[in-house]
Amino acid sequence: MVKFEGYTFIDGGVCAAQGFKASGVIAGIKAGNTTKRDLALIYCSEKCKAAALYTTNKVKGAPILVTQKHLSNGVAQAVIVNSGNANTCNENGIEIAEQMCELAASELKINVKDVLVGSTGVIGQPLSIEPIKAQIPSLVEQLSADKSAEACEAIMTTDTRKKEFAVEFELDGKKCRLGGISKGSGMIHPNMATMLAFITTDVSINRELLEKALRKVNALTYNMVSVDGDTSTNDTLILMSSSLAKNKEINCEDKNYDIFVNALYAVMMNLARETARDGEGATKLLECIVTGAPDDATAQIVAKSVIGSSLVKAAMFAADANWGRILCAIGYAQADFDINKVSVELASEVGKITVCVDGAGISFSEDTASRILSEDEIKVLIDLHSGDGSAIAWGCDLTFEYVKINAEYRT
Amino acid sequence: MVKFEGYTFIDGGVCAAQGFKASGVIAGIKAGNTTKRDLALIYCSEKCKAAALYTTNKVKGAPILVTQKHLSNGVAQAVIVNSGNANTCNENGIEIAEQMCELAASELKINVKDVLVGSTGVIGQPLSIEPIKAQIPSLVEQLSADKSAEACEAIMTTDTRKKEFAVEFELDGKKCRLGGISKGSGMIHPNMATMLAFITTDVSINRELLEKALRKVNALTYNMVSVDGDTSTNDTLILMSSSLAKNKEINCEDKNYDIFVNALYAVMMNLARETARDGEGATKLLECIVTGAPDDATAQIVAKSVIGSSLVKAAMFAADANWGRILCAIGYAQADFDINKVSVELASEVGKITVCVDGAGISFSEDTASRILSEDEIKVLIDLHSGDGSAIAWGCDLTFEYVKINAEYRT
Structure with missing residues (x-):
């Protein structure tokens, strides 16, 4: 986890912010699954301001088309998701x-237009509605502020670890929270990288800035x-705000907006980073830090x-320091x-x-390089010596x- | 091998055309290599018109910089290559x-500017000149019109099979030949795909059209x-013409030019296709044929x-018909x-x-699909139903x- 000054990492994931509950149950959607949660629900006691980003693929999953329609008014109160x-x-x-x-919606007694969906x-x-239908009552009944982890498990596919982060911070002396869950392990590449991510907050912020912040942080994470x-x-990233923190609504790009954006970055950056670490079959997280670029876009x-x-x-x-390939x-790179002018360093915790x-x-010493690269978090540090632009990207080995995973996935 | 009407595939590879000889010896350039040829020479009795294309990577191997310099006058007589x-x-x-x-050049008694180089x-x-220097006399002594295969072996790295093709055809009643050798197995992606390819011909054609034909066919292969x-x-593609076929020099884009371009396509397409089949670790050749595109570029x-x-x-x-991934x-695709409107078919020799x-x-029948995909040449047939544009691309599984190969390559 990467820490950020002024933000305290807390438990609770997608339920950390005030007003949010979640649940995850076993519906048996994939033939033969009787042990893994595969149906999740995220619910807020209030109607939320919401924004979403979707895959740039021309082929868009049906859930995206429905979510886009339901979210056309910028309001949402629940998200149902299956794996x-x-x-x-x-x-x-x-x-x-x-x-x-x-x-x-029917079970939650809310408007169907306020429910978003992901798969x-x-x-x-073909996806049968039957196993889902059968579990809806249980899914709603189990909603709880301490079940972020169960919802997180339910959205996983080939993921090997849960990706959940939340932070606490202050705005106008009010305690605010922002947290989320994410899944994604293969078929991961910009734009966007993750399959599914759900972020919730209780910060009061207007709808336009909520979306602007989401776009900005998504580009960096x-x-x-x-x-x-x-x-x-099917890539879908949803951000919902309950406004329950009671801070003065953020209506312009002031200091409070920056604090909010940084909170979003703290959570989304860690979620994205863990997504790379959990890349299908990965044994190492690769973090490539480029500095000295003519501009950030080049980096x-x-x-x-x-x-x-x-x-x-x-x-x-x-663990081979084959820098020639780097x-x-x-x-x-286009x-x-x-x-x-380019220089390259390799780093990890040991050197x-x-x-x-x-x-x-x-x-250089091949022994030292091999020792550095045998760690499970590797940094590739590139200085282009051509300006002040910088960027970080995350990947895996x-x-x-x-x-093996991808040759056998469907069967 | 894909056949082409009007062209007879013959033996001889890079030595099939009149005037060309080749050789390949064991120089021991990579530590521990005592059994695989790793130094090749291609030589023509005449000064040739020559054209070349190189990698678009900003990092260009030293041999490319030297070849570009030596080829600035469009003339070459020999190519020395090491793996x-x-x-x-x-x-x-x-x-x-x-x-x-x-x-x-010194051993061949020709001008150093007429020698091109590839690695x-x-x-x-660091590459030591010593093992190369020691083998130069033997390399020149062994030059022969029947040693295309030895030169081909000498330019291989992780390649598992030799890539050699040559065709015979007629221009103005004169027997003409065009052939080549190629290597490439990993680090292969447009532009360009192969590491090294050397094509020779005895067709008389002016320098400008020689290069134009090479660019055109390279784009398609x-x-x-x-x-x-x-x-x-280090990608380098060199085409040399000895003009010894004695056809009337091709000076405009007439019928004879088309015949020449098609000969070049027949050889380069088969070399490129075999390069894909021999992709590192590959067990299958994938041929993706796109039709019905708005234009060829889209295809x-x-x-x-x-x-x-x-x-x-x-x-x-x-052998999984996971067409969703296709x-x-x-x-x-951008x-x-x-x-x-898109339709997709999967095909192989059995259906x-x-x-x-x-x-x-x-x-569809998963059994039939699995049987089709168990063959070692798979066609993915895509019709965009949006026009007349088409294209073929080659890859591997x-x-x-x-x-394994790429995790252990350097050590």
């Missing part, structure tokens, strides 16, 4: 997604993660190019800078080593297990 | 590349291959997107078309099956072996 089936590219996906919202799993398979270069059809392109290179990823799996990936200066290799 | 070390991003790479040319292997390691999305620092973008998807590649490894990769119509899955 085990993406409800995408099948025949009656929209009908099923609508039914999920209707069933939840993740295999594409192109989820869009800077790549696991395998594939952009999913972002370079950082993502390095994180996305299959050859860099395979070398990291082997320089190669910097070289084919951006403008002088490759002959740091310079492997490349002025665009060429220098001699490419392993046998990635191939 | 086992890319001679890139090291301290005295240009000096070493120049020395390779000088040593070859492939690991990046950023090597640039349509992807193994792992990484663009190498190319879509075909390359599908071939480049790690998830599609992993599914093909498992549709997903079509969906994130091109403009209506995803709701063909439709898996997606109008952008959605249809029911993503396997455990790919990870």
Whole structure:
């Protein structure tokens, strides 16, 4: 976890903020699943201001189309989510997604338009409403402010760890909270990186700034993660605000707005970072920090190019300081800078080593490099020596297990 | 091999055309190598018109810089190539590349400016001239018109098979030949796809059209291959013409020019296709044929997107008809078309099956699909139903072996 000054990390995930409850149950959506929670509900006692971002893929899952429609007024009160089936590219996906919202709304006694929906799993398979319908009463009954973890489990597919973060901070002397859950492990690449992320807050902020903050932070977090270069059809990021913290509503980009944006960054950055760490089959988190770029956009392109290179990823799996592949990936990044000024360092908790200066290799201790790269969090530090632009991107190594998971996923 | 009417495939590879000889010897360039040829020479009795294309990576190997300089007059007579070390991003790479040319020129008694040079292997390691220098006399002594295969072996790195093709055809009643050798297995992605390819011909054609033909055919062949999305620092494609076929020099884009371009396509397409088949760790050749696109450029973008998807590649490894991943990769291709019109078929020697119509899955026999996908040449047939544009791209599956090779390559 990366800490941020002025923000206290707390438990509670998507239920940390005032007004929010969640639950997660076993519905048995994927054939044979009788043990893993696969249906989640997030609910707020109040109607929330809400904003969402979706995949840029032309193929958009049915749940996205329904969520977009329901969120057209910028208001939401609940989100129902299933794993085990993406409800995408099948025949009656929209009908099923609508039914999920209707069933939840009916049981919650709220307006169906205030329910959003998400699905993740295999594409192109019919999703039956029956197992979902059967669990709706239980899902609503179990809603609780301490069940963020159960909701988080229910949205996981090949994820191996829960991704939950929340922070507490002050605005105008009022205690505020912001937290979220996220899933995503494969088919992860900008834009956007995660499959599903749900962030809640009790900060009072107007709808326009809520969305603006979400876009800004998304660009620096989820869009800077790549696991395998594939952009999913179902990526959805939802941010809901209950306004229950009773701070004076944020209506302009003042100091309070900055505090809110930083809180959002603190949570989303850690969620995104853990998503990279939990990349399918990954054994290591790769963090590529680019500095000295002509501008931030250039730094972002370079950082993502390095994180996305299959050859860099395979070398990291082997703890092999094959910096030539890193320089190669910097070289084919579609951006403008002088490759002959580039320096590269590799670092982890046990040390740091310079492997490349002025665009060429220098001699270094292979033993030291191997020791550094044997850790499970690796930093690739790139200085372009061409300006003040910077960026961070997160990825993971490419392993046998990635191939195994994806060669066997559907069966 | 894909055949072409009017062209007879013959043996001889890079020596098939009149005037060309080749050789390949064991120089022991990579520490511990005592059994694999790793130094090649291609030589023509005549000064040739020559054209070359290089990697678009900002990091360009020293051999490319030297070749560009030597080829500035459009004339070449020999190419010296080593594997086992890319001679890139090291301290005295240009000096070493120049020395390779000088040593070859001196032994061949030709002008050093008429010698081109290529290197492939690991990046950023010093390359010693000594093992090369020691083998130059033997390399020249062994030059022969029947040693294309030995030169081909000498330029291989992780390649598992030799890539050699040549065709015979007629121009103005004169027998003409065009052939080549190529290497490339990993770090393969447009632009360009192969590491090294050397094509020779005896067709008489002016320098400008020689280069124009090379660019055109490269766009349709090597640039349509992807193994792992990484663009190498050393990609080099050289085409040399001895003019010994005695046809009337091709000076305009007439029928004879078309015949020449098609010959070049016949050889380069087969070389590129075999490069994809021989992708690191690959067990299958994937051929993605896109039709019905608004234009050829859109078709190319879509075909390359599908071939480049790690998830599609992993599914093909498992003979899993996970067409959702194919549709997903079509969906994130950066091109403009209506995803709701797209149909997808999967085919191989044993049959063909439709898996997606109008952008959605249809029911199909998983058994039949699995049988089709268990073959070692798979066709993914995509019709965008939006025009007359078409393209073909070649790739391979993503396997455990790919990870193994690339996690252990440098050590």
